[in-house]
Amino acid sequence: MLFFPYPKTKREELFDRENELEDVIKAVDMGERLILILGPRRLGKSSLLNVTLNEIEYPSIKVDVRKTYSEFSSVNRYVIGRMLLSSLSGRKRLLEELKRNVKGLSVSGVRVEIAKDFSIVELLEALNEYGRFIIAFDEAQYLRFGGATRYDGILAYAVDNLENLTFILTGSEVGMLFDFLRFEDPRAPLFGRYHHDVVLSRFSRDLSLEFLKSGFREAGMRIKEGELEDAVNTFDGVVGWLTLYGYLRVARGLDHGKALEEVFREAKAIVESELSRLFSYSPRYKVILKAIALGYSRWRDIKDYVTLKLGYINDSNFSKLLENLVKSGYVEKRGGRYYIFDPMIERIFKEG
Ligand SMILES: Nc1ncnc2c1ncn2[C@@H]1O[C@H](COP(=O)(O)OP(=O)(O)OP(=O)(O)O)[C@@H](O)[C@H]1O
Ligand SMILES: [Mg+2]
Structure with a gap:
């Protein structure tokens, strides 16, 4: 049903998005190693990802990183390792093979145990040995909360060396995702790496x-x-x-x-x-969104409104907060002006 209110999984449930779907499938078929599906919230990224994984002939695993993070307050290697492995629970033979090749992994029946010496890199290497494999991280910007597990480094290693793996990352907080992956930072592990981007728009x-x-x-x-x-x-x-x-x-x-x-x-x-997480960092976010919802769209006008409501704030702090709202996908910048992307959010702040 087209109006089924959960992420879609089958091609026939997906309205339009044919170009985007073909684009991702073709990139996978060509053996590209890093594919990003980008766009603000509720535009159908998870649906496009699910349908892609369903349509391609290769085996795949998917981790919802946002859900994992909110459940475990962490995405360290044990947490993500467990999520990756639990989505393989139907594949007994593969799990047996992984058990032989990956340290710190024990499998009995459907139970997977991960010990201290478990390494994500070893798991990826073992999957790479197995053959072509697609690994998807939905809402991948949350991988930045890996603590001692540095997923940017792991991804860079995999992209450079593990030719059978394709990673598909989605991100609704597009700016946050790019801040985390740092393709343009010469000191970053993923610096200069090719990535195939598919952008969903309204x-x-x-x-x-x-x-x-x-x-x-x-x-x-x-x-x-x-x-x-x-x-x-x-x-x-x-x-x-x-x-x-x-x-x-x-x-x-x-x-x-x-x-x-x-x-x-x-x-x-x-x-x-x-938004509660964002507001816990700074109550000013709320007032900035309110200003934009009321129709202030210039940097100066938004700042004046915030100053009027909350008192003095210096330019660079204000810019940082505004920029974070853009990076999180809540605010879009068009022609040098700022707008709230989502009409429901706009109404909430206009009225509330
Ligand atoms: N092309 C489509 N055809 C039909 N329904 C769609 C389509 N795209 C999205 N939907 C519906 O819209 C809702 C949001 O889709 P989905 O969860 O895939 O978006 P998302 O971009 O992953 O959102 P979020 O950023 O909140 O994770 C779901 O109820 C889904 O069923
Ligand atoms: Mg989603």
Whole structure:
């Protein structure tokens, strides 16, 4: 179902995105070693990744690094090692082989134990020996919290030496991901490495309309043109919200107005928990978002608003905070001005 409100896994559930899908699949087929799927939240990165892994002929493993980090407050080698291995639990023979070749690994039945001397690099080397293998890290910017485990170095080693492996990384905090991978820093392990980037952008108006029409057609529901137009205007091409809206109308039978309000209510809960980490670093983020939501888009005007509300802040500190919002994907910079990317977040800050 097109309006199924979870990351999609099958090609037929994925609306449009054909070019992006072909792009990733072709890169995998060509043996490229590092592929990035990029774009702000709720644009369908996980869906594109899942469908890709489903479509390609090679074996793959996927770790949701954001989920892992929020569950274990760490992504050290034991945590990530365990996640990688647990997604291999159906492959008995491979696991046996890995047990023979990777130190610190014991497997009994479906249980995997990892001891102190376990090394991710050894695991990757063993997978590389096995043959072509695709390793995906969803929301890879969280790998920066590896502590003593330096994933940038591990990735650089693998990209340079393990010719059978392809890594696919997704990132919604695109700037954070690039800060972590540091392709342009001569002192960084991944400096100058080639990476194939696939960038997801929001749906155009036409595509958003077509998406809603297809979804309602599939569900056998007729919806007034004016309501479709209104939804398209409200969700501004963010497929995650369009999907939720459609789902609420189809599965919960809500009318147009109720569905809009319910999406907003759910968005508020989701966004509050997403942003709480950021706000714990600095309460100023909230005021900056508020300023932008109110329509201030120039650096100077946003800063004046923040100063008025919270008192003096020096230019470079303010710039850093604003830049972090851009790097996290919440704010986009267009033509030297700043805008909130997601229309639901904009409304939350305008009203709240
Ligand atoms: N091309 C698509 N066709 C149909 N539904 C889609 C498509 N892309 C995304 N969706 C739906 O939109 C929602 C968000 O998609 P998904 O979780 O894949 O996005 P994401 O970019 O990974 O989001 P996040 O950054 O929050 O992890 C899901 O409910 C998914 O089913
Ligand atoms: Mg995702």
